[in-house]
Amino acid sequence: MELRQLTYFLEVAKHKSITKASEALHISQPALSKMIKSLEEELDMTLIIRTNKTSELTDGGFIVMEYAQKVLSQIDEMSITLNDLTSLKRGSISIGLPPIIGSLYFPSVMAEFHKKYPNISINITEYGAAKVVKGVEESEFELGVAVLPVDENEFNIYPIVEDEMKLLIHFNHSLANRDVIYLHELKNEEFIFYHEDFALHDIMWKKFIAEGFEPKILFKSSQWDFMSEMVGANLGVTILPESICNRVENKQVKIMNLEPVTPWNLAVITKKNKYISYAARTFIEFFL
Structure with a gap:
């Protein structure tokens, strides 16, 4: 089953007409009829009763319409959410931070970052630097602040303090x-x-x-x-x-x-070959 099939089906259900739906979708009536027919064959059920003047939904058609609306609504919501992530209207970052380091460099950086990206939540866990490295390696945190050297084969390294x-x-x-x-x-x-x-x-x-x-x-x-x-x-x-x-x-x-x-x-580190969120990447760029 394809999303396009559900989209076309909903347009027919909305207009109660193959003709009007094909005009709204800017496709030919035969092509639209073929798409609806393939959906019915896939579901092994008649969804639309076609007459010369109208196209009425069957009981099965109403059920498919209900679920199709939900599916397409979820797809739209997913697109909006992904757009929010890429535009940093939402998101979260998990950071491992040694206590000695945190009080030195991070309060002002955190304040400036929050001011610019108020909807990004930052979750900080305070560990000793050695434990932070282990936490990043085991994916407990996306980011960590570590004392160099660390294994360059395991981590991406972004130096911040000498x-x-x-x-x-x-x-x-x-x-x-x-x-x-x-x-x-x-x-x-x-x-x-x-x-x-x-x-x-x-x-x-x-x-x-x-x-x-x-x-x-x-x-x-x-x-x-x-x-x-x-x-x-x-x-x-x-x-x-x-x-x-x-x-x-x-x-x-x-x-x-x-x-x-x-x-x-000191350096910010991330685990190599692991996906890093937009928010975390933005934080690294902001800090550097």
Whole structure:
């Protein structure tokens, strides 16, 4: 059964005349009659009683008319909905976002995006960056914000931030008068560190191991403001991205350069070979 058959049938039912319906459809009467006949043969039922002056529906014809109206109405609604999606009058985006990153870059971007596309809903789930990558890989989110590097064979990568790690120490610390601190000099320090599901945990842990020691962990946290306040209370040291350090207002904390330099680069990622909605694609373009 073809949609065109139903469309032509409804036109005949509307006009109660093959002649008038053919004129409205701009096709010949024989062609229209053939189309109606093929529909009747397919359904194995007479739908229209034809006379010289009129074409009346049978009981079966009324049922087909009712369902044909519903089907074509749904098709029209589908077209309108698809048009709304492509013109971004509706839609939704699911994003995986690390807490440390979210407070830095996203509030202003979200506000501007919502202002421009008020009918697009944004569903945010906060995970550590490592868990965000897994969530995108398993299609829990369309988009994720991740700390690079990630597997380029698995993900499309849209870089958004280039940063580097800095050391936070108490202003009375014995190293506070230095211009640069070398990572191996922190062997005996107590660290306020990140939870295991944060990408920073693995990044810095590998750095420490490369320098010949495992860090002494005093506290673990997912909140950069808590971590910096612990440093301000002289409970230990921590290492955070420079863009976060720039927000630390505690006067007891001093921010130091670290060697070797550890980059902290962020990107929006999507899973390769997976459909990405119009709304999500627009968000990526907007963010970049």
